[in-house]
Amino acid sequence: MMVLFATLPAALAAPATPAAAIVGGVRASTTDHPWMVAVASRSVYGDARSGQFCGGTLISPTKVVTAAHCLYDESTGQRVDRPDLSVVVGRTDLAGSAGQEVPVVDTWVDPNYDLNTNEWDVAVLTLAEPQDPRSVLPMVSQGDAAPYATGTAATVLGWGDLHGNGSYPATLHEVQVPMVANATCAADYHSGPSGTYDARTMVCAGRQSLGGRDACQGDSGGPLVVAGRLVGLVSWGEGCAEPGHPGVYTRLSVMADAVRGQL
Incomplete structure (x- = not known):
């Protein structure tokens, strides 16, 4: 099913459902970020x-x-x-x-x-x-497609589950993931119970064939960063770090002007 990455497990939240978040990463610090x-x-x-x-x-x-x-x-x-x-x-x-x-x-x-x-x-x-x-952190410019080129290295950060089994850390973690081609992501998330990928407002990132690195529940809204700029937000996906199901992120370049209008 489609998983929105905000849900936290019952052990950590009042109303909640079991869930999984930064998988395959390393510790990070708010001093550096x-x-x-x-x-x-x-x-x-x-x-x-x-x-x-x-x-x-x-x-x-x-x-x-x-x-x-x-x-x-x-x-x-x-x-x-x-x-x-x-x-x-x-x-x-x-x-x-x-x-x-x-x-x-x-x-x-x-x-x-x-x-x-x-x-x-x-x-x-x-x-x-x-x-x-x-x-x-500077944000991507409206209409800038360069950060989303296939294979571009991106970093995602969060406090979510480390292994997809409810092991939520107290400390911040980060992981590097490559951008995934729109056609590949559209094939992975075609119309169905997992949700439908829309390249207009979404972008995928992760090791598509290998899995092992991803964001998941608890990481929602967190940053996807390329070359020192905010280019995406943790949004949804199927499972965590599964091969064939990369993470789906908000493509901020199509809504950057609307966001800046709130500043």
């Missing part, structure tokens, strides 16, 4: 791991980009009201207290977003307090 943030709600997901349920990227001192589906309830198809929605900045280890938890005061979801197809899967969170402008 200060733009990497955790999207959190302690009232819904508990105090473990600072209430993290999605990832996000700081693209301006007061704005974080994440996946639109992180703000929805998959079972009802409705927006979720999390009064204590926050962004955790500068905290590599979510079991610790480094950095700060910044309240979110406003949310924007791309008006074209479709929960059923996962097209236009992007949202912008507005922070209550501005962060260090040196900590932001």
